[in-house]
Ligand SMILES: Nc1ncnc2c1ncn2[C@@H]1O[C@H](COP(=O)(O)OP(=O)(O)OP(=O)(O)O)[C@@H](O)[C@H]1O
């Protein structure tokens with residue numbers, strides 16, 4: 001051993017205490033980085049992904065051992081020790097990398113993203129063991145008095161742990177009998193295993209697919225079976241069976257013992273959709289959305305983490321659930337703006353679903369009858385594959401779409417349904433079929449004014465009119481929730497009885513219909529009448545049972561529903577979505593109206609769609625009438641490309657807000673001055689603004705917007721980070737960053 005260095009165990013090092021292991025822990029708070037913690041002596045060093053409890057200030061929080069070296073800035077002596085290792089499966093590397101990616105992409109602190117992945121602290125605690133009663137060994141049933149014998153008989157017949165109350169009920173005795181038997185040692189408590197059985201997903205039945213459906217299903221099944229990463233657009237007209245096809249991909253994942261995640265816009269998470277899963281698989285999927293109770297969230301989160309939930313159907317936040325072994329991600333209605341979270345971490349769930357699938361090395365399926373231009377551009381670039389279903393299933397054809405030119409056949413004064421639409425409704429009702437009138441505006445009238453002095457009712461907190469809601473007799477702001485009673489007299493001039501509603505909301509259309517079609521049974525469907533999945537299901541069932549003739553609704557009824565007897569769709573104001581200069585106004589209007597129209601004639605009777613418009617020659621109207629989606633997309637793409645707008649360019653918005661207009665202006669100006677490049681212009685990018693946001697005042701906050709417009713190859717995040725670090729924004733102002741904005745309010 002001569003020459004080799006040796007370590008003297010008695011050397012000076014031995015006298016110092018062994019260096020304590022330290023691990024970085026990311027906590028679910030808006031923190032930019034993980035903090036270091038000491039691993040208490042005798043503990044194994046927890047690997048990245050371990051869910052731990054760690055002290056911060058005076059409290060103890062659940063966090064995740066993070067990747068990479070810690071920041072190392074805290075001297076060892078000051079390092080606080082971990083409080084506990086929590087009894088939950090570790091967070092997978094794919095999910096940790098997703099969190100890091102979302103944080104980088106949206107410029108949100110990683111801890112704020114982590115919070116979305118640890119949304120129910122209660123799920124991280126060990127489930128409390130539950131106990132049930134069984135018969136003590138050796139008890140002679142025959143020797144017991146009558147009441148006790150009845151209890152013993154139940155337990156002999158069904159020797160499983162019983163809850164005391166249930167046992168008493170089953171035996172037909174009072175609860176006192178059970179507790180006295182327990183005290184006497186005749187019954188003993190044993191732990192009840194957690195209700196953890198995997199649902200049986202084999203009893204449902206798939207339909208016989210058409211050749212086109214079967215071919216699409218085959219391709220998707222193969223991708224899932226082989227764990228082939230990459231995204232596929234599954235498109236096809238409304239009612240073509242896209243859902244049936246992606247359910248096959250889900251079935252394939254489940255057959256391989258892997259999990260499947262299906263993301264839906266919150267609004268589409270209806271009982272009807274869940275029922276489709278139940279029918280296909282024989283068992284209900286796990287459901288995840290914002291309305292769940294804490295208990296349901298805790299159970300579902302744990303079931304997912306422990307691999308006991310093979311299929312999860314959820315709104316965008318389901319993207320951050322702790323799947324140990326995901327096999328496929330489906331994003332249904334992928335074009336929906338609702339996938340973008342607008343508050344807090346402003347992420348786009350469709351885009352980040354693609355990231356999660358990529359990080360997990362699994363296929364993603366994007367589903368839509370009217371795909372987003374973003375997705376279509378990715379198909380064009382060869383980044384996504386595409387499967388197309390060309391026609392409606394079975395005998396159902398596409399509905400016939402016609403525009404009603406309001407200039408030629410205007411509604412009568414003070415009314416909103418034109419003579420041709422009224423005639424079509426009468427015909428449909430006369431045939432015993434159902435009609436749907438669509439208007440994407442809640443309430444009775446979007447504006448109230450005084451005929452005497454012209455006073456308009458405006459929200460005191462927002463740049464917005466107050467909307468009259470006649471059933472509750474209130475004027476409401478749809479942005480901040482401000483509400484006030486409708487006054488008798490004009491607050492400006494004092495004139496009485498001079499207040500006039502201007503324009504229609506669904507309540508006003510319903511009123512007009514009640515007058516015009518006195519015998520018709522009318523259902524109004526908007527978020528004023530429908531509170532949550534339960535009441536939506538109630539309405540849907542009434543419509544299915546044909547207890548309703550005429551449905552009047554907002555976008556709540558536009559999507560996903562399948563009502564076989566509904567043959568006529570009337571769009572009250574087809575121009576509504578085109579107002580305002582939003583980049584995506586035409587695209588979104590087309591998608592929405594096409595979806596609404598797609599509710600007509602889905603079964604054996606032909607459907608008809610009537611669009612009331614003042615501009616029948618407008619591009620969107622022509623596209624809807626001709627049904628030529630490809631041409632519309634080509635025209636829209638050409639415009640975006642010419643202007644360098646998404647999907648051919650990139651955008652990021654900075655929204656400045658402050659209680660004082662002058663502070664908002666000063667902050668916006670400071671940002672403008674610090675803008676990257678020369679005068680806000682550089683290689684591949686340009687800063688636009690500041691300008692007052694379309695909602696210049698919202699909830700009492702004055703708002704200004706700046707827009708960074710860049711080429712696709714520009715590193716927008718790097719520009720933004722550098723920009724924000726240099727800008728000296730007054731403390732009283734707030735700056736929000738929205739990368740890839742979807743809303744321009
Ligand atoms: N092969 C099939 N056999 C029997 N029924 C089918 C088949 N394909 C589709 N259907 C039925 O046709 C209707 C429309 O299908 P589905 O909802 O899957 O279409 P979709 O393309 O997802 O529609 P949308 O885009 O409007 O949501 C459903 O009631 C579905 O059960």
Ligand SMILES: [Zn+2]
Nearest residue numbers: 459462477480
């Ligand atoms: Zn308001």
